[in-house]
Amino acid sequence: VYGQVQTLVNLGNVAWLLQDHDAALSFYQHGQAIVADLGDVKLEAQILRGLGDTYRSMGQYVDAEHSLLQAIDLKKHSGDLSCLKHTFMGLGALYHNLHRPQEAQKYYELTLESARSQGDTRIESLTLYKLAALHMAQQQFSECEHYLNQAMKIATLYDYRDCLAQIHEQFGDLELMKPEPD
16 A cells, blocks of 8 residues: 555656646545555655645645645654655745745755755755745845855756756846846
């Protein structure tokens, strides 16, 4: 049964990545019904994170926040701290969408701390990029540039081309938005 639920989680993740939100919800909810009988807190937390990300993508922010915060509580309760970075990132993105920059910053910084402690340089680079975007939205251009330079350094070192493309695009946006020097 554990394998069945893990497969449903994976199918939900793929559907979410393909932006098929109805399918993602269906897979996660089916897994949630099964995991309730298993009592596996780690699997339940994975499902809640998936639900949270899907709800966020659908603009259902109250449901997203509830699911993601519940996932954090379960992960902390179970001692499964290694996957918290993904849930932290989801909450950072949620609060960023809601124009709540202090909360977004808090969860992006928690993501960054977790990624660094695990040596996850891809998530580190991506989080730095997200912090740059957060600061750009607040027209804090020097902070934005600072985070972009850090993200660029890591993405270049490890040849994360997907990250590099996003970073270069953000640098272009930054140049367009920055006020001209006097």
